[in-house]
Amino acid sequence: MNSAHEMIAPATGTQGGDGLLVSLRSAVETHGNKCFLVVDPSLRALEDNRAEGALFSQPKRASVPVGHDAFAPEHWPCLIELDLSTATGTALLAESVRAALADRLPESLARGQGQRTGGWLVGADSLQDVVDHWSTSLVQFDNLGRRCLLRFYDARVLALMWPALSPVQRRRLLGPVQTWYALDACAELVTYTAPGRSQSDLEIEDAQWIEFHRHGIINRALALFMNDAGRQPTQQEVQAAVDSAGRAEQYGLRDHEDKIAFVGHSLAWHSSFDAHPAMRSVLEEVSRGAMYGAAVSELDSRVVEEIRRGTWFKSHH
Known part of the structure; x- marks a missing residue:
């Protein structure tokens, strides 16, 4: 497996939705049928689709505290636990894939509507483990000493950040998560993974901050x-x-x-x-x-x- 990321299935626009869902579901099933959906509600919420039985407001979920005054609690990223052994979990996975692809449509991006879905996390023991790790990773001091939010929960940001990180930093970013599935900058489903387990600080270098700010x-x-x-x-x-x-x-x-x-x-x-x-x-x-x-x-x-x-x-x- 490529230590940077490995392409799983193409997903251009909405054309690859079915194939993407099959690939993603197969991957999650190998991890006990459970994953955590990454959600960014800062611009728009993931709305319930009652007709499909996809009720994002009901499953187990947790917001990640952002230690920065500029971010109100309702804008904090959140994680939703999906259990694919249930009909609700399966419906939520399908709806999250649909939303992720819809948010990558060129006209949606040009309007600046944001990415509601940041990917799917597998291999972590508990939702709280990920929340605790993220809460200490999201806000960092940059090369000029400013407190900055690392928006790695936005899949488009993650796609640009990941190549700039060292293998050790990649592992530290993942923390308790074994594998992170997300759409990359080209809207293709990729896996982000790194060997070992670590929940140490990221320790971003000055040169990396300069890249991240771009x-x-x-x-x-x-x-x-x-x-x-x-x-x-x-x-x-x-x-x-x-x-x-x-x-x-x-x-x-x-x-x-x-x-x-x-x-x-x-x-x-x-x-x-x-x-x-x-x-x-x-x-x-x-x-x-x-x-x-x-x-x-x-x-x-x-x-x-x-x-x-x-x-x-x-x-x-």
Whole structure:
């Protein structure tokens, strides 16, 4: 098994719902028919579907306390225990998969409606064990000494965080959980796992915090790109977004929307668009204090089309 994550089944949009559910149910059945559903109620609640017998308000559940004044108790992440040996548990699993896929539709992401379902946890002895571990892991001090919430219960954030973590940190993040099933950045079902068991502190390094603070920019740019393209991103596109977010900072971009636009151009134009000769003057303006959005808007449409075609890149490399 890949120590980073292993793909189980494709789930693009709503097309892979049935296959995803079969794969997930099979995986949970090997762990005693029980799993914990990760829920983020901060923007929208998971609503009961009485017609299907999926009543999220009824099963055993627990909220994870977030030790930060900016987060009201009703916005705390929560865990719901699903028992697949019961009809209710089976219905809840199916409804949670449906909700997870619905939240990944490009138009939903572009509207910023959030990810209600953060995945499915297996292998933990009790719900309280996970709650206790998460309550000590969610709030950390970043590289500037600020108290920050690590939103790893958001599957899109987890997908970007995981590759940056060391094997030891991955194990510490999982804590009492053996395996975490979730949709990755491309809406494919993956497993997050690491050998051993550990409930020690994560001990995030300064360089990792710098990466983590870019995740909001990256995910927003990906959401807008998905809405324009009408599809999920590929792994290569996700990586292009990650790489370009780092370059944006190196070029001195400070404005939030400017950074989103820069990453968006790496997705819509070319992954290395900023290496095009015509971008030199744009980036020079930025270095002198100009806004990126204003500077790049001066590019001729024919130049943008040339950047998109990419023939210039092949001739330079």
